[in-house]
Amino acid sequence: MMLQNDLLLRAARGEAVERTPVWLMRQAGRILKEYREIRNRISGFKALVETPELAAEVTIQPVDILGVDAAIIFSDILVVPEAMGLPYRMIEKKGPWFDETIRSKADLKRLCVPDPEAELGYVTEAIRCTKKALNGRVPVIGFAGAPWTIFSYMVEGQGTKTFATARKMLYTEPGLSHQVLDMITETTIAYLKAQIAAGADMVQLFDSWAGILPAEQYRNFGSRYLKRICAEIQEVPVTVFAKGAWFALDDIAEMDCRTVGLDWHLQPEMARKKLGNDKTLQGNLDPCMLYADDEALVNATHQMLKRFGPRRHIANLGHGVYPDVDAAKVKLFVETVKAYKQ
């Protein structure tokens, strides 16, 4: 099926674009009242993730309502540890919770490298539903968590401030850590390939906890696995978003990915210098700028577009949009990008 709007993919590949494409991390979600209506009809976040027709519906909402240039499949990075053997629950106001964790060699028996179509078929089915309903209007982005971030949740069993237990394991059990990271990596490659087979036009890797590791540790336990995934996924453009990993830009430069997501700390000029001219940069407005008044938001968006320039840029925030942001502000951000003339 031909895409009517392929700005995102052309920007990712470094081809000429009429204007900078724009989408937002977490655009499918609580910022939209249309999402909240569906969410209130169903018992729990996970039920929504696991019901392909509804997941597809909320995936498409921001395309209809906000006019973004891409849909990102509504899902969660934690479906991967679950498919590998560690079920999770989403506790209201607390976040994710795993009853079982990986702390020792003996815990490895809980883990497998699953067949993604068998264990994560609800995600690939949601992608197929989305593709069908979108009918080529915009590309669909698939995604997965980066191995280090998934490993952190598997070890900690929840979000924490310091992830000290997961970081401790890298020092006390490096062999076991690599074994688990290896299994996550294999699962992730198969999972992304299944998403692509189902129709994902691009995929993004989220390394949400990249910023907690010292540079040497991240090289050893973080970026090496991202490199392997990037090398294996050649079917569609890959985006690597390693939040907080300003110290790892040299490593990221070596990854075979088309696009690099930048958090709101990274200066475009610094990122461009470190990453070279063969990668597209994605980002990176401070998500809190969407709380500002319209004029300040428009000015900041213009400034961002000017600094990144007209080529090899995909406009986005530097992190997921915060759930209490006014949808009108998000729309203003999107429209400002779309109207901008370089």
Add this chain to the structure above:
Amino acid sequence: MMLQNDLLLRAARGEAVERTPVWLMRQAGRILKEYREIRNRISGFKALVETPELAAEVTIQPVDILGVDAAIIFSDILVVPEAMGLPYRMIEKKGPWFDETIRSKADLKRLCVPDPEAELGYVTEAIRCTKKALNGRVPVIGFAGAPWTIFSYMVEGQGTKTFATARKMLYTEPGLSHQVLDMITETTIAYLKAQIAAGADMVQLFDSWAGILPAEQYRNFGSRYLKRICAEIQEVPVTVFAKGAWFALDDIAEMDCRTVGLDWHLQPEMARKKLGNDKTLQGNLDPCMLYADDEALVNATHQMLKRFGPRRHIANLGHGVYPDVDAAKVKLFVETVKAYKQ
């Protein structure tokens, strides 16, 4: 009173030292069973902070038990918002909690710039007790939170993952934000001067949430207030520890402080280049390295000392020591620094 061990102060001033001084952030606390014994005898963390004799006792414990080159007064950065009008509670396993917060102009009526001897006399009294009991064995470090970090707690009322409400206020109410930051700054200057008058030989400013702001926002709402405090405190050496603020090193270079604390992401060479030769660097071993085996810990400590070099370095971790670390490992870290020959 003459100090018998003034390595810390000489290192801070850039004078020659026989060896690198060493202490640890959070050295007075749960890592020591002697601390936990006292903590269990008293009802709550705050009671301990507010009882000068006991606060002094736990302040001195790491000097006796671990052999560190400095005592840091046992207290909390949140005593400042409390003294300004916002009482806090410390909830077990949850962290700090404020019943009242600053969200609007009307909330300003809750705040005052207090007389530190009247409102925070338990801290200055704890310093006097500590000085007396130490009898010149090692210097005593006083401290306070940086205005931006204190502001974050005042607005949020608790620790959060994104501090989005506090960051939002910088965009929506910049005038009010500056007004509050200004009051915190005035309070902090008076508070640090009171600590110095009570005997603190050095003071440290903790900007725990520096790393959450975009560079421009941090310049405007964070580092400018740190600069003012540094300019006002000339009696003793000042240390600025802005965690996660790698993007603000140029601003920190301009502060009139003697020492800069580095988190575990910053490479000593990069920090030295950005900060110049007139500042002492403090840090920055990964706190999780204390979970590693002895050989790895000793090697990493040696490597750190080698990279920082023999002058203008104070050995420490890149963050507070984690409470579940074995005290024997902390002692090994301290002894390794003390035995090292450059």
